[in-house]
Amino acid sequence: MKICIDLTPLAGNFSGIERFSACIAKELVQNVNHSFVLLFKNAVHPIFDEYKNLSNIEFVTIRGKNKLIFNQIKLPRIVKRIDADWYLFLAFPAPVLLRKNNMISAIHDIGCWDCPDTMKFLSKLYFRISYKVAAKHSKYIVTVSEFSKNRIIKKLHVSDNRILLIYSAIADTFLSFNYDAVYAKLVQKKYNLPDNYILSLSTIEPRKNLKLLIKAYDMLVKNQHIKIPLVLSGRKGWKIDDLLSDISAETESQIHFTGFVDDLDLPYIYRNANFFVITSKYEGFGLPPLEAMASGTIVLSSDAASLPEVLGDAAVYFESNNVNDLYNKLTYMVSANKIDYNAYFNRMKGRVALFNWKNEANKLLSYLEQSLQNNS
16 A cells, blocks of 8 residues: 655654644654555654655655645645655645546634634634535545544534544653753743742633733732742734733743744643643644643643543643633632642553554554455
Protein backbone atom coordinates (compact mmCIF):
# COMPACT_ATOMS: atom_id res chain seq x y z
CA MET A 1 0.00 0.00 0.00
CA LYS A 2 1.32 3.42 -0.99
CA ILE A 3 0.24 6.42 1.08
CA CYS A 4 0.81 10.08 0.26
CA ILE A 5 0.74 12.38 3.31
CA ASP A 6 0.47 16.16 3.12
CA LEU A 7 2.82 17.63 5.75
CA THR A 8 3.12 21.07 4.17
CA PRO A 9 1.17 22.74 7.04
CA LEU A 10 4.14 22.03 9.32
CA ALA A 11 5.90 24.99 7.71
CA GLY A 12 3.47 27.34 9.46
CA ASN A 13 2.39 27.58 13.08
CA PHE A 14 2.96 24.34 14.96
CA SER A 15 -0.29 24.21 16.91
CA GLY A 16 -2.37 21.19 17.94
CA ILE A 17 -3.62 20.54 14.41
CA GLU A 18 -0.14 20.46 12.91
CA ARG A 19 1.15 18.36 15.80
CA PHE A 20 -1.62 15.82 15.19
CA SER A 21 -0.64 15.55 11.53
CA ALA A 22 3.08 15.19 12.30
CA CYS A 23 2.71 12.66 15.12
CA ILE A 24 0.32 10.39 13.24
CA ALA A 25 2.59 10.52 10.18
CA LYS A 26 5.68 9.69 12.26
CA GLU A 27 4.00 6.55 13.56
CA LEU A 28 2.64 5.51 10.16
CA VAL A 29 5.95 5.69 8.28
CA GLN A 30 7.61 3.28 10.69
CA ASN A 31 5.52 0.49 9.16
CA VAL A 32 7.97 -0.89 6.58
CA ASN A 33 5.26 -3.04 4.95
CA HIS A 34 3.94 0.08 3.25
CA SER A 35 5.52 2.90 1.24
CA PHE A 36 5.00 6.60 1.85
CA VAL A 37 5.34 9.89 -0.02
CA LEU A 38 5.73 12.79 2.40
CA LEU A 39 5.04 16.31 1.10
CA PHE A 40 6.73 19.30 2.74
CA LYS A 41 6.74 23.03 2.08
CA ASN A 42 10.21 24.50 1.33
CA ALA A 43 12.11 22.00 3.50
CA VAL A 44 11.68 18.66 5.26
CA HIS A 45 10.54 19.40 8.80
CA PRO A 46 13.35 18.61 11.31
CA ILE A 47 11.25 16.09 13.25
CA PHE A 48 11.37 13.83 10.17
CA ASP A 49 15.16 14.02 9.70
CA GLU A 50 15.63 10.71 11.51
CA TYR A 51 13.54 8.94 8.85
CA LYS A 52 15.51 10.15 5.81
CA ASN A 53 17.35 6.84 5.51
CA LEU A 54 14.24 4.66 5.50
CA SER A 55 13.83 3.01 2.10
CA ASN A 56 10.03 3.02 2.23
CA ILE A 57 9.78 6.84 2.32
CA GLU A 58 10.01 9.35 -0.53
CA PHE A 59 10.43 13.00 0.53
CA VAL A 60 8.98 15.68 -1.76
CA THR A 61 9.69 19.36 -1.09
CA ILE A 62 7.47 21.97 -2.74
CA ARG A 63 8.59 25.60 -2.94
CA GLY A 64 6.15 28.36 -2.20
CA LYS A 65 5.40 31.60 -0.30
CA ASN A 66 1.83 32.80 -0.70
CA LYS A 67 -0.31 30.51 1.48
CA LEU A 68 -3.47 30.51 -0.65
CA ILE A 69 -1.65 30.02 -3.97
CA PHE A 70 0.48 27.26 -2.45
CA ASN A 71 -2.42 25.35 -0.88
CA GLN A 72 -4.87 25.63 -3.75
CA ILE A 73 -2.63 25.67 -6.85
CA LYS A 74 0.94 24.42 -6.22
CA LEU A 75 0.10 21.60 -3.82
CA PRO A 76 -2.68 20.01 -5.93
CA ARG A 77 -0.47 20.26 -9.04
CA ILE A 78 2.12 18.06 -7.32
CA VAL A 79 -0.39 15.66 -5.76
CA LYS A 80 -1.99 15.00 -9.16
CA ARG A 81 1.35 13.56 -10.38
CA ILE A 82 1.60 11.09 -7.50
CA ASP A 83 0.13 7.63 -7.89
CA ALA A 84 -0.88 6.35 -4.45
CA ASP A 85 -3.54 4.20 -2.85
CA TRP A 86 -4.38 6.91 -0.29
CA TYR A 87 -3.92 10.67 0.02
CA LEU A 88 -3.95 11.87 3.61
CA PHE A 89 -4.57 15.50 4.60
CA LEU A 90 -4.41 15.25 8.38
CA ALA A 91 -4.10 18.92 9.36
CA PHE A 92 -6.57 20.56 6.98
CA PRO A 93 -8.87 19.24 4.22
CA ALA A 94 -7.60 18.45 0.74
CA PRO A 95 -7.30 21.44 -1.64
CA VAL A 96 -10.71 22.57 -2.85
CA LEU A 97 -10.12 21.83 -6.56
CA LEU A 98 -8.18 18.58 -6.09
CA ARG A 99 -9.94 15.45 -7.26
CA LYS A 100 -8.24 12.15 -6.46
CA ASN A 101 -9.62 8.75 -5.58
CA ASN A 102 -9.24 7.83 -1.92
CA MET A 103 -8.58 11.27 -0.45
CA ILE A 104 -8.91 11.51 3.33
CA SER A 105 -9.46 14.96 4.82
CA ALA A 106 -9.21 16.02 8.44
CA ILE A 107 -11.88 18.23 10.00
CA HIS A 108 -10.85 18.74 13.61
CA ASP A 109 -13.92 20.81 14.47
CA ILE A 110 -16.54 22.98 12.80
CA GLY A 111 -15.95 26.14 14.78
CA CYS A 112 -16.52 28.16 11.59
CA TRP A 113 -20.23 27.38 12.13
CA ASP A 114 -20.43 26.69 15.86
CA CYS A 115 -18.60 29.83 17.02
CA PRO A 116 -18.25 32.09 13.95
CA ASP A 117 -17.75 35.24 16.05
CA THR A 118 -14.30 33.95 17.09
CA MET A 119 -12.97 33.90 13.50
CA LYS A 120 -12.08 36.49 10.89
CA PHE A 121 -14.62 36.71 8.06
CA LEU A 122 -12.31 35.39 5.31
CA SER A 123 -11.06 32.51 7.49
CA LYS A 124 -14.62 31.56 8.34
CA LEU A 125 -15.63 31.61 4.67
CA TYR A 126 -12.54 29.64 3.59
CA PHE A 127 -13.10 26.86 6.12
CA ARG A 128 -16.81 26.61 5.41
CA ILE A 129 -16.10 26.11 1.71
CA SER A 130 -13.23 23.65 2.23
CA TYR A 131 -15.21 21.59 4.76
CA LYS A 132 -18.22 21.35 2.46
CA VAL A 133 -16.00 20.28 -0.44
CA ALA A 134 -14.19 17.73 1.73
CA ALA A 135 -17.51 16.29 2.92
CA LYS A 136 -18.56 15.80 -0.70
CA HIS A 137 -15.35 14.65 -2.40
CA SER A 138 -13.16 12.95 0.23
CA LYS A 139 -13.70 9.23 0.73
CA TYR A 140 -13.28 9.57 4.51
CA ILE A 141 -13.20 12.38 7.04
CA VAL A 142 -10.80 12.11 9.98
CA THR A 143 -11.77 13.86 13.18
CA VAL A 144 -10.48 13.88 16.75
CA SER A 145 -13.46 13.46 19.10
CA GLU A 146 -16.97 12.06 19.32
CA PHE A 147 -18.13 15.64 19.81
CA SER A 148 -16.66 16.76 16.47
CA LYS A 149 -17.86 13.58 14.77
CA ASN A 150 -21.45 14.23 15.81
CA ARG A 151 -21.27 17.88 14.76
CA ILE A 152 -19.87 16.90 11.33
CA ILE A 153 -22.64 14.33 10.83
CA LYS A 154 -25.30 16.89 11.71
CA LYS A 155 -23.92 19.94 9.91
CA LEU A 156 -22.22 18.43 6.86
CA HIS A 157 -24.48 15.38 6.49
CA VAL A 158 -21.56 12.94 6.34
CA SER A 159 -22.59 9.36 7.07
CA ASP A 160 -21.23 7.74 10.22
CA ASN A 161 -19.26 5.09 8.27
CA ARG A 162 -17.32 7.79 6.40
CA ILE A 163 -15.91 9.36 9.57
CA LEU A 164 -12.73 7.94 11.11
CA LEU A 165 -12.35 8.85 14.79
CA ILE A 166 -8.62 9.23 15.49
CA TYR A 167 -7.84 10.84 18.83
CA SER A 168 -4.99 13.23 19.47
CA ALA A 169 -2.38 12.23 22.08
CA ILE A 170 0.56 13.31 24.21
CA ALA A 171 3.95 14.11 22.67
CA ASP A 172 7.05 12.09 23.59
CA THR A 173 8.33 15.19 25.41
CA PHE A 174 5.76 14.51 28.13
CA LEU A 175 5.91 10.71 28.17
CA SER A 176 9.67 10.72 28.72
CA PHE A 177 9.65 13.72 31.06
CA ASN A 178 12.02 13.52 34.04
CA TYR A 179 11.96 16.66 36.17
CA ASP A 180 15.37 18.38 36.30
CA ALA A 181 15.47 21.03 39.04
CA VAL A 182 18.43 22.83 37.44
CA TYR A 183 16.74 23.05 34.04
CA ALA A 184 13.48 24.08 35.77
CA LYS A 185 15.27 27.15 37.13
CA LEU A 186 16.56 27.99 33.65
CA VAL A 187 13.02 27.76 32.25
CA GLN A 188 11.71 29.96 35.06
CA LYS A 189 14.32 32.59 34.25
CA LYS A 190 13.83 32.29 30.47
CA TYR A 191 10.12 33.11 30.69
CA ASN A 192 10.36 35.37 33.76
CA LEU A 193 8.00 33.13 35.74
CA PRO A 194 7.05 33.63 39.40
CA ASP A 195 7.58 30.83 41.93
CA ASN A 196 3.84 30.08 42.13
CA TYR A 197 1.26 30.76 39.44
CA ILE A 198 -2.02 29.83 37.81
CA LEU A 199 -1.40 28.79 34.20
CA SER A 200 -3.41 28.99 31.00
CA LEU A 201 -1.79 28.00 27.70
CA SER A 202 -3.35 28.47 24.27
CA THR A 203 -3.30 30.73 21.26
CA ILE A 204 -4.49 34.02 22.69
CA GLU A 205 -7.68 34.62 20.71
CA PRO A 206 -11.45 35.03 21.33
CA ARG A 207 -12.28 31.32 20.98
CA LYS A 208 -10.18 30.54 24.05
CA ASN A 209 -12.35 32.87 26.15
CA LEU A 210 -9.43 34.35 28.09
CA LYS A 211 -11.44 37.51 28.69
CA LEU A 212 -13.65 35.42 31.00
CA LEU A 213 -10.61 34.05 32.85
CA ILE A 214 -9.17 37.52 33.37
CA LYS A 215 -12.50 38.83 34.66
CA ALA A 216 -12.85 35.94 37.13
CA TYR A 217 -9.22 36.34 38.17
CA ASP A 218 -9.82 40.06 38.77
CA MET A 219 -12.71 39.10 41.07
CA LEU A 220 -10.40 36.67 42.85
CA VAL A 221 -7.77 39.34 43.45
CA LYS A 222 -10.31 41.90 44.68
CA ASN A 223 -12.50 39.63 46.82
CA GLN A 224 -10.04 37.04 48.09
CA HIS A 225 -6.90 39.22 48.05
CA ILE A 226 -5.11 36.44 46.20
CA LYS A 227 -1.47 37.11 45.34
CA ILE A 228 -0.90 34.10 43.05
CA PRO A 229 -0.02 35.51 39.58
CA LEU A 230 -1.82 34.42 36.42
CA VAL A 231 0.47 33.28 33.59
CA LEU A 232 -0.89 33.31 30.02
CA SER A 233 1.27 31.36 27.57
CA GLY A 234 0.99 31.04 23.81
CA ARG A 235 1.12 32.98 20.60
CA LYS A 236 -1.00 36.11 20.28
CA GLY A 237 -3.87 35.72 17.85
CA TRP A 238 -6.39 38.41 16.94
CA LYS A 239 -8.99 40.63 18.66
CA ILE A 240 -7.01 40.80 21.90
CA ASP A 241 -6.51 44.55 22.18
CA ASP A 242 -9.10 44.87 24.96
CA LEU A 243 -8.06 41.73 26.82
CA LEU A 244 -6.91 43.63 29.90
CA SER A 245 -9.56 46.36 29.83
CA ASP A 246 -11.93 46.77 32.78
CA ILE A 247 -9.62 45.22 35.37
CA SER A 248 -7.80 46.89 38.23
CA ALA A 249 -4.19 48.01 38.00
CA GLU A 250 -3.37 45.60 40.84
CA THR A 251 -4.76 42.65 38.87
CA GLU A 252 -3.02 43.68 35.66
CA SER A 253 0.31 43.81 37.48
CA GLN A 254 -0.12 40.14 38.43
CA ILE A 255 -0.78 38.88 34.88
CA HIS A 256 2.28 37.60 32.98
CA PHE A 257 2.51 36.84 29.24
CA THR A 258 5.25 34.40 28.19
CA GLY A 259 4.63 34.32 24.45
CA PHE A 260 5.33 31.07 22.56
CA VAL A 261 6.86 28.28 24.67
CA ASP A 262 9.44 25.88 23.18
CA ASP A 263 8.45 22.19 23.21
CA LEU A 264 11.24 21.14 25.58
CA ASP A 265 10.17 23.79 28.09
CA LEU A 266 6.46 22.95 28.04
CA PRO A 267 6.49 20.19 30.70
CA TYR A 268 8.26 22.53 33.13
CA ILE A 269 5.83 25.39 32.46
CA TYR A 270 2.96 23.02 33.24
CA ARG A 271 4.61 21.20 36.15
CA ASN A 272 5.59 24.34 38.07
CA ALA A 273 2.06 25.78 37.96
CA ASN A 274 -0.21 25.51 40.99
CA PHE A 275 -2.94 24.43 38.58
CA PHE A 276 -3.93 24.80 34.92
CA VAL A 277 -7.06 26.56 33.59
CA ILE A 278 -8.74 26.18 30.21
CA THR A 279 -11.73 28.46 29.59
CA SER A 280 -12.40 27.66 25.91
CA LYS A 281 -15.89 28.06 24.52
CA TYR A 282 -15.15 25.43 21.91
CA GLU A 283 -12.53 22.70 21.34
CA GLY A 284 -12.38 19.87 18.84
CA PHE A 285 -10.09 17.99 21.23
CA GLY A 286 -8.21 20.27 23.64
CA LEU A 287 -4.61 19.08 24.02
CA PRO A 288 -3.12 21.57 26.57
CA PRO A 289 -5.16 20.33 29.57
CA LEU A 290 -4.15 16.75 28.77
CA GLU A 291 -0.51 17.90 28.55
CA ALA A 292 -0.92 19.56 31.94
CA MET A 293 -2.21 16.30 33.38
CA ALA A 294 0.72 14.40 31.87
CA SER A 295 3.02 16.87 33.63
CA GLY A 296 1.32 16.22 36.98
CA THR A 297 -0.71 19.44 37.21
CA ILE A 298 -4.39 19.54 38.19
CA VAL A 299 -6.77 21.04 35.62
CA LEU A 300 -9.74 23.39 35.95
CA SER A 301 -11.70 23.15 32.71
CA SER A 302 -14.72 24.59 30.96
CA ASP A 303 -17.39 21.93 30.38
CA ALA A 304 -17.75 23.01 26.74
CA ALA A 305 -17.65 20.87 23.60
CA SER A 306 -15.17 17.95 23.65
CA LEU A 307 -13.40 18.81 26.92
CA PRO A 308 -15.40 16.49 29.24
CA GLU A 309 -15.00 13.69 26.67
CA VAL A 310 -11.22 14.06 26.68
CA LEU A 311 -10.60 14.87 30.35
CA GLY A 312 -13.24 12.61 31.93
CA ASP A 313 -13.33 12.61 35.74
CA ALA A 314 -9.70 13.75 35.99
CA ALA A 315 -10.48 17.49 35.91
CA VAL A 316 -12.44 20.04 37.95
CA TYR A 317 -15.12 21.68 35.77
CA PHE A 318 -16.94 25.00 35.68
CA GLU A 319 -20.00 25.89 33.61
CA SER A 320 -18.86 27.24 30.24
CA ASN A 321 -18.92 31.03 29.95
CA ASN A 322 -20.24 31.42 33.53
CA VAL A 323 -17.93 33.93 35.22
CA ASN A 324 -19.42 33.40 38.69
CA ASP A 325 -18.97 29.64 38.53
CA LEU A 326 -15.40 30.12 37.26
CA TYR A 327 -14.70 32.52 40.12
CA ASN A 328 -16.09 30.01 42.64
CA LYS A 329 -13.99 27.18 41.19
CA LEU A 330 -10.86 29.36 41.15
CA THR A 331 -11.49 30.13 44.82
CA TYR A 332 -11.80 26.39 45.45
CA MET A 333 -8.61 25.62 43.51
CA VAL A 334 -6.44 28.12 45.37
CA SER A 335 -7.58 26.56 48.66
CA ALA A 336 -5.19 23.62 48.41
CA ASN A 337 -6.46 21.94 51.58
CA LYS A 338 -9.83 21.33 49.87
CA ILE A 339 -8.40 19.26 47.00
CA ASP A 340 -7.66 15.53 47.21
CA TYR A 341 -4.44 15.71 45.17
CA ASN A 342 -3.71 11.97 45.31
CA ALA A 343 -7.13 11.10 43.89
CA TYR A 344 -6.70 13.54 41.02
CA PHE A 345 -3.16 12.41 40.22
CA ASN A 346 -4.32 8.79 39.88
CA ARG A 347 -7.22 9.82 37.65
CA MET A 348 -4.94 12.03 35.53
CA LYS A 349 -2.45 9.22 35.02
CA GLY A 350 -5.21 6.89 33.87
CA ARG A 351 -6.70 9.51 31.57
CA VAL A 352 -3.41 10.34 29.84
CA ALA A 353 -2.77 6.62 29.22
CA LEU A 354 -5.91 6.44 27.07
CA PHE A 355 -4.40 8.61 24.34
CA ASN A 356 -1.42 7.15 22.46
CA TRP A 357 -0.06 8.17 19.05
CA LYS A 358 1.00 4.65 18.05
CA ASN A 359 -2.41 3.20 18.89
CA GLU A 360 -4.21 5.94 16.98
CA ALA A 361 -1.93 5.60 13.93
CA ASN A 362 -2.42 1.83 13.93
CA LYS A 363 -6.16 2.38 14.11
CA LEU A 364 -5.99 4.64 11.04
CA LEU A 365 -3.77 2.15 9.18
CA SER A 366 -6.24 -0.65 9.93
CA TYR A 367 -9.07 1.44 8.46
CA LEU A 368 -7.06 2.01 5.28
CA GLU A 369 -6.01 -1.63 4.89
CA GLN A 370 -9.53 -2.91 5.47
CA SER A 371 -11.06 -0.40 3.08
CA LEU A 372 -8.67 -1.36 0.26
CA GLN A 373 -9.28 -5.02 0.92
CA ASN A 374 -13.06 -4.56 0.78
CA ASN A 375 -12.81 -2.69 -2.52
CA SER A 376 -10.30 -5.00 -4.22
